[in-house]
Amino acid sequence: MRIHIDQDECIECGLCASTCPDVFEQNEGQKANIVKCYQLGGASDGEVGEPLQKCAEEAAASCPVEAIDTGD
Numbered sequence: 001m002r003i004h005i006d007q008d009e010c011i012e013c014g015l016c017a018s019t020c021p022d023v024f025e026q027n028e029g030q031k032a033n034i035v036k037c038y039q040l041g042g043a044s045d046g047e048v049g050e051p052l053q054k055c056a057e058e059a060a061a062s063c064p065v066e067a068i069d070t071g072d
């Protein structure tokens, strides 16, 4: 499953990283990133396999500004 973070929309709240720390990271004062090992060509794009899809989708649903897209 592909994941994209719209970093222009991200308000740095940290919810995605607390909901699904295996896939998302967000450091104080910075936009959310995909963790390095799942990145695809940049910190705001990634791909995860089936075991992490559910938590990535929960993180996307938790984002207050809907900045995370988990489309294919």
Ligand code: SF4
Pocket (backbone or CB within 6 Å): 005, 009, 010, 011, 012, 013, 014, 015, 016, 017, 026, 031, 032, 062, 063, 064, 065, 066, 067, 068
């Ligand atoms: S939940 Fe959304 S707004 Fe909050 S850090 Fe993650 S991407 Fe940014």
